[in-house]
Amino acid sequence: MDLLIKGGTVVTAENSFKADVAVTGEKISAIGLGLKPGRNTEVVDAKGKLVLPGAIDGHTHLALSFGGTISSDDYYAGTRSAACGGTTTVFDFAQQNAGERMMDAVHRRNAMAAKDAAVDYSFHIGVGDVTTDEMLDSMKEAVECGIPSFKVFMVYDFGVDDGQFYKVLQKSAKIGALVGVHAENRDVNNVLTKQYLAEGKTEAWWHYMAKNEMVEGEADVRAINLAKMTGASLYIVHLADKMGMDAVVKARDEGYPIFAETCPQYLHFTNEVYKRERGRDFVCSPPMKNKESQDALWKGIQTGDIATVATDHCPFTKAEKDWGITKKDGAPGNFTTIPNGCAGVETMYPYMLSEANKGRISFNRAVELCAANPAKLFGLDHLKGALQAGLDADIVIYDPKKNFMITNTQMHGDTDHTIWENVKLKGYPIATYCRGSVVFQDGRFLGRKGAGRLIKCKPIRLKGPQL
Numbered sequence: 002m003d004l005l006i007k008g009g010t011v012v013t014a015e016n017s018f019k020a021d022v023a024v025t026g027e028k029i030s031a032i033g034l035g036l037k038p039g040r041n042t043e044v045v046d047a048k049g050k051l052v053l054p055g056a057i058d059g060h061t062h063l064a065l066s067f068g069g070t071i072s073s074d075d076y077y078a079g080t081r082s083a084a085c086g087g088t089t090t091v092f093d094f095a096q097q098n099a100g101e102r103m104m105d106a107v108h109r110r111n112a113m114a115a116k117d118a119a120v121d122y123s124f125h126i127g128v129g130d131v132t133t134d135e136m137l138d139s140m141k142e143a144v145e146c147g148i149p150s151f152k153v154f155m156v157y158d159f160g161v162d163d164g165q166f167y168k169v170l171q172k173s174a175k176i177g178a179l180v181g182v183h184a185e186n187r188d189v190n191n192v193l194t195k196q197y198l199a200e201g202k203t204e205a206w207w208h209y210m211a212k213n214e215m216v217e218g219e220a221d222v223r224a225i226n227l228a229k230m231t232g233a234s235l236y237i238v239h240l241a242d243k244m245g246m247d248a249v250v251k252a253r254d255e256g257y258p259i260f261a262e263t264c265p266q267y268l269h270f271t272n273e274v275y276k277r278e279r280g281r282d283f284v285c286s287p288p289m290k291n292k293e294s295q296d297a298l299w300k301g302i303q304t305g306d307i308a309t310v311a312t313d314h315c316p317f318t319k320a321e322k323d324w325g326i327t328k329k330d331g332a333p334g335n336f337t338t339i340p341n342g343c344a345g346v347e348t349m350y351p352y353m354l355s356e357a358n359k360g361r362i363s364f365n366r367a368v369e370l371c372a373a374n375p376a377k378l379f380g381l382d383h384l385k386g387a388l389q390a391g392l393d394a395d396i397v398i399y400d401p402k403k404n405f406m407i408t409n410t411q412m413h414g415d416t417d418h419t420i421w422e423n424v425k426l427k428g429y430p431i432a433t434y435c436r437g438s439v440v441f442q443d444g445r446f447l448g449r450k451g452a453g454r455l456i457k458c459k460p461i462r463l464k465g466p467q468l
């Protein structure tokens with residue numbers, strides 16, 4: 002035994018109990034009371050602390066080319082930041098180029114990630130081209146290579162149309178894959194954007210108005226209907242609106258394998274943020290919605306209808322956000338010239354655990370949302386997402402008594418600001434282990450660039466809404 006975490010309260014998605022956790026090499030080797038260290042075992046005192054599985058962030062965009070720039074955390078900065086917030090696995094996106102086989106996109110992105118990642122990682126493949134049978138059929142090869150989840154965008158110029166989306170769903174149902182979707186109505190968004198700009202409405206608020214509740218909700222409903230027609234499992238990423246939430250609940254009640262992810266930014270902030278002086282810092286897609294939507298999301302968190310919490314981590318610098326005022330070329334900017342996305346990978350688990358600590362949900366539910374369910378959904382529960390002998394020793398020690406006020410100076414990414422500045426958390430992680438190695442302790446990153454490993458996932462065959 003190499004490491005013994007002694008005297009803490011182990012929290013899993015199912016229950017909480019006092020136990021020691023033993024680690025041998027990269028794996029958890031035993032969990033129980035009164036475990037005895039060996040001669041060379043490092044013993045960590047966890048009395049008064051919670052011992053949790055490392056979080057799995059199912060949605061990050063590291064080094065993403067977007068809006069005329071590249072998101073400011075690369076695979077090293079993003080995974081370093083993840084480690085310091087208790088996240089031990091991140092899922093990034095490998096966006097397929099036109100004419101490219103699905104696995105070629107993964108190889109291209111993995112060449113960047115493998116040398117940089119400080120925690121474990123895997124990919125969802127962003128579908129860019131299924132216009133030929135070869136491209137569509139290459140999805141099967143990806144599943145066989147351990148990358149069984151795909152994502153389609155219903156928005157953006159690189160997104161797919163409904164016909165392509167339908168084909169991806171049909172294929173996924175056959176080959177054991179999960180289809181994630183960014184659901185917003187592209188055409189309505191384009192019309193509203195043009196109209197607002199013609200009226201001189203250029204501020205961040207109009208980003209929200211052009212992507213309002215109905216713009217997202219309509220696409221959520223359409224995506225669910227397309228999935229129902231094919232029998233495919235659908236995963237709606239960054240769900241932010243009540244209409245979509247209601248549609249997810251209905252489809253799940255009817256027995257369909259429909260799953261939803263939301264993000265801390267939608268649970269904590271509302272569209273009011275776009276009225277702030279630096280409202281542009283909060284510009285992401287979908288935008289934060291109204292309080293009614295936020296309440297519906299929290300209800301979904303409490304009832305179990307939201308399956309996962311992830312971050313959509315996609316930070317840009319303040320200067321890049323300022324392109325909403327003055328563009329890169331010096332011309333006047335507007336809400337469409339602000340790169341979309343915000344930082345969140347380091348604050349996700351601490352935020353959800355803090356909400357648990359305040360009594361809004363149980364610690365078990367926070368663990369389920371951030372670790373156990375992503376592991377089951379994305380096909381890596383044979384390795385991660387729980388504390389159990391034989392699984393990877395991805396472990397977080399959490400101090401429920403440590404109060405923490407988020408400031409960017411204490412974050413470990415490369416971004417120069419956080420939308421979470423001055424938000425107060427009750428409790429905070431004090432140590433993170435990734436496959437048995439300490440990567441974060443007492444506020445400091447202790448991991449190593451390139452130590453993260455590409456995780457190969459199992460095929461995903463979900464017959465109903467239960468995970």
Ligand code: URP
Pocket residue numbers: 062183284285286287313315341342343
């Ligand atoms: O604003 C966001 N979310 N930017 C990243 C791309 C996406 O839509 O997920």
Ligand code: ZN
Pocket residue numbers: 183238239286287
């Ligand atoms: Zn998205």
Ligand code: ZN
Pocket residue numbers: 060061062313
């Ligand atoms: Zn995203």
